[in-house]
Amino acid sequence: MSARLSPGGALLRSSRMFSVPKPLPKPGGEAAAIARFGSPTATAPFPTHQSITTTESSRVLGDWGFKRSLPLRSTTKTSTPVVRIKQIDCFENVTDYSSAADHTLSLQKFQELNLPVTLPGNNRSRLGGLNVGAKSVFEDDGDFTYMEPGLGNEEKRWKFKGPWLAGLTEGEFNRYLRKSVRNKRDAFRTFLKARIANALTAAAHQKALDAGKNIPRQIHARDVTDEQLTEYLRKLRSDRITLYSLVSEFLDLAPLNPPSSMADLGRSAEATKRPSLYAENGPPICHPSGGISYLRTAAFAENHPVYGPQAHQTPVLARIIAPRSGPTTAKLGVGGFITETPQGDTAFNQRSFLGRKASIAGVASFDPDIKGGAKAYVQPTSARMDSSGMMQITVTEANEEAQLISKETVGKVKIYNNKTKAEGSSGQERRPLIRTLRTTKETDKNVAGSTQTYGLDS
Structure with missing residues (x-):
């Protein structure tokens, strides 16, 4: 007969603070679980397990608060010590875990964008x-x-x-x-x-x-x-x-x-109701915010220490994941999220024959000569969560002055106190005014006056 569980132990076992929540269903539902063509190591659209971390002193000992200690080799030699527990005690008497750095870093990057999560537009x-x-x-x-x-x-x-x-x-x-x-x-x-x-x-x-x-x-x-x-x-x-x-x-x-x-x-006998915001793409699987951000608006101004309040927020350097292919627009990677290029008459949609704006390299076609891959500055404006739980970020074309200030912040360009030769009133290079001073050479020894020095003797 097993020992009776104490009241304190029963309280800790049933407490949410000392228990791991049940994992969510996999993204895509049953159809995606049957036919999944993606990589098994790819980042899922949303996390299904809770991310767990511990203090540095406990991590050195392998103590993560579970039944067994986690290996030191895989948990200490990493810059993101965050794990997800799939099973605390499986059939092999081991703790099944994996790294949760993907969703943890995605959450950190998204919060750095300072984006509010908005409702889908009622666009019929x-x-x-x-x-x-x-x-x-x-x-x-x-x-x-x-x-x-x-x-x-x-x-x-x-x-x-x-x-x-x-x-x-x-x-x-x-x-x-x-x-x-x-x-x-x-x-x-x-x-x-x-x-x-x-x-x-x-x-x-x-x-x-x-x-x-x-x-x-x-x-x-x-x-x-x-x-x-x-x-x-x-x-x-x-x-x-x-x-x-x-x-x-x-x-x-x-x-x-x-x-x-x-x-x-x-033929409708009754007046139809106004369509819902989620009628076209379906309602979300959880709260529309997804718990990824709790900002209500992005209406704030950034204050630069030198240039003062800025009219535009700091742009984000996006990576061009896939170039434009026919009617399909190019795909951008912004903070770990895939989005489309800005719509309208922007540098992302310019053709080569227009010539009104400088085209962005790597958007029309893949350019292998670009060091580090093709990148471009964009300005994120809002984000929303679709019916499958994926975050959809909307971006616009970044302001040119905001791009220069962002580049100066990281040391790529120099704008402040960068005086050029054309700043002079005459348009020519200024030369310093130099005054030549006449100096007398001192004699090495004192010579007494005589008839020879005065030229009296021939």
């Missing part, structure tokens, strides 16, 4: 809508998990009980129908009866108001007959938008974009 391209300014995910009107009735903020909700149907595979969709939908048929019929009762009550009240009569009693769901329900279901089969709105409300599904056909929009 099929209706010609424009994406208005980005808003932080921590604003009060969008940072909530419980929606109070009557507030009208349904389009900003990011947490749903049901899945996003457009992101499910065929197997996942069939499994969802079999486990979560088919056993709710009776509950859905009751839900429809309640909607019919509300519609009949509203119609009866409006008719009484028009006729100047007393308001009749409210119709309840139990008063709706099966014939009325069958007739309502027959109407819903020809109105797909209304049917999906009712099913989505009943199952609490993540929203989808309305159909693009104008005929479907004309």
